[in-house]
Amino acid sequence: MTIREKKENADGFMVSNGAVGFGLSSSSMTATWIWAASFYAAATAGYKYGISGPIHYGLWGALMILCIYPFGKRFRTIAPHAHTLAEVMHARHGKSSQLLLAVSNVVGSVISITANFTAAGALVYILTPFSFSTGVLVVAVGILAYSIWSGFRAAVLTDAAQLVALMGAAVVIIPVIFFAAGGPGMIRGGLDGFYDQGKPEMANFFSMDAFLYQGAPYLVAVLAYAIGNQTIAQRLFAVRQDKIKSTFVTATFGYAGTVIGLGMLGVLAAMVGLAPTDGDLNNLIPDMAVEYLPGVLIAALFIMVIGSLASTADSDMSALASIMMADVYGKHLSRGKVNPSTMLLIGRLTMVAAAAAGVMFAFASFDILDLLVFVGALWGALVFPVIVSFYWRRMTNVAFTVSVLVALGFFLVARFTLIPMTGAVAVAFETLAAVGAAIVVGLLVFGLFGRIAGFIAGAVMFVAMMPLFIGFLRDYEVLLGSLVSYGVSSIVCVAISMRNKELFDFALIDQRVVLFQQEQEQLRDHGADLAAAAIHPPSAATAAHDHHTQDDARTGAATAVLTIERDDAARDRTEGDPQR
Secondary structure (H helix, E strand, O other), X not given: OOOOOOOOOHHHHXXXXXXXXXXXXXXXXXXXXXXXXXXXXXXXHHHHHOOHHHHHHHHHHHHHHHHHHHHHHHHHHHOOOOOOHHHHHHHHOOHHHHHHHHHHHHHXXXXXXXXXXXXXXXXXXXXXXXXXXXXXXHHHHHHHHHHHHHOHHHHHHHHHHHHHHHHHHHHHHHHHHHHXXXXXXXXXXXXXXXXHOOOHHXXXXXXXXXXXXXXXXXXXXXXXXXXHOHHHHHHHHHEOHHHHHHHHHHHHHHHHHHHHHHHHHHHHHHHHOOOOHHHOHHHHHHHHHHHHOXXXXXXXXXXXXXXXXXXXXXXXXXXXXXXXXXXXXXXXXXXXXXXXXXXXXXXXXXXXXXXXXXXXHHOOOOOHHHHHHHHHHHHHHHHHHHHHHOOOOOOOHHHHHHHHHHHHXXXXXXXXXXXXXXXHHHHHHHHHHHHHHHHHHHHHHHHHHOHHHHHHHHHHHHHHHXXXXXXXXXXXXXXXXXXXXXXXXXXXXXXXXOOOOOOOOOHHHHHHOOOHHHHHHHHHHHHHHHHHHHHOOOOHHHHOOOHHHHHHHHHHHHHHHHHHHHHHHHHHHHHHOOOO
């Protein structure tokens, strides 16, 4: 309520006008990246794969935060006034590219909201007398209640408070559980127990099982999440341009330390032989809290987890609102006549709809780790076309659209084994996966060190992976599907774009991406000036110059501004008198 403005600005509601400073932006980036999956999926990774599980989860997620900032700087340089990546794709390519990116973000954000509400329900179910569904509903209403007022600004400001609570509680809770469970002696006994149970990989810091089943798929998924997700893009377009690097470097270390520490609670649970309530691995952290924490620290854990999932759920609501405001209404429904008040109404209604959808899907109690890997792999088909669109002038709309759709088809075939992965078919898919691995490494190196280094790193990766993948990767369908989506989208995109001889002018993007509220205000001010000129005409000598053209302009502008003022006055009267 204290940050609410009487007359909200549409651009501020979406990206805070691109003026967020280092402190708020870094805390918001960290809090948003540390979401429910960071708690529950990191703990699940520790429980399933042992010591190296949380390390793979936290390390690769942190690395993606670090690697995204060079691309983020490029995005902002080309489109400093953008609100969504899909909006930029519309300016760069056209409607079909924008639609693909917008739809993928709508699906991804709804699933993200679902995962966070699921985590809330699990926490309430374990730690309170209330049911899972009650927890989901209460948290959904609470997050919606403050997000709907001010959109992105509300998300950023609450992120700062949530991050303080989250990290403060983690510093206390993790050591308390560690020593309450037995301390260093329990660790030694737990490692021996892994060997006794025939699970030596769980005691190995460099477990290949952890890397192939969890680490590598997550690395691929989180790169796609970092590039394609609107919650991250929203922060790229909101932070001050000179603070992008410092923001993402700070978030890298904050994320890694917190998530790896929380994931180790899953390792401790495996060491002490804890069986999660109802067999649901999402209950691991609440179960450990009930078992080893006093009541005060259980309350602190409750606040910490609620803060982490709220900081991401409100960001997803804000991301969905900006997509509907900028991409659906601003680019299509408004037909070039944007009304900022209507835009704000659409954004708020989108938040309500997103919360309702998240609640309904949360009742299905999906596994959070599986959701994360699946969505990230789907976004993988978009990563290469999106990044290349900002660097390669030959890239075309047809190349973007066809490459994404074909890659999605190949991903589904590989991920769900729609065709038996044997013989020549398996070799073909493994070769495409090797291309995908080369693309992932090449893009990361390219972002940090430049084009030549990126090409060299990609080529080395392809040569190194080919003999390892053939005959081996077909048994790891999650990783195979994820890498295939990267490889196929890259091959198809390059093949189609090479046929194009026209070179795109990147300066056009900045001309086509505008601040909606500012544009309307400038139009209003310009119209008011011309209307005043119509009432108080200039001198005879000036008026004689191009008389007919100026008369037409003044008449049209005067009519436009008077119409705008009439509509505003009518709206103000209606707001003041509900009966009207």
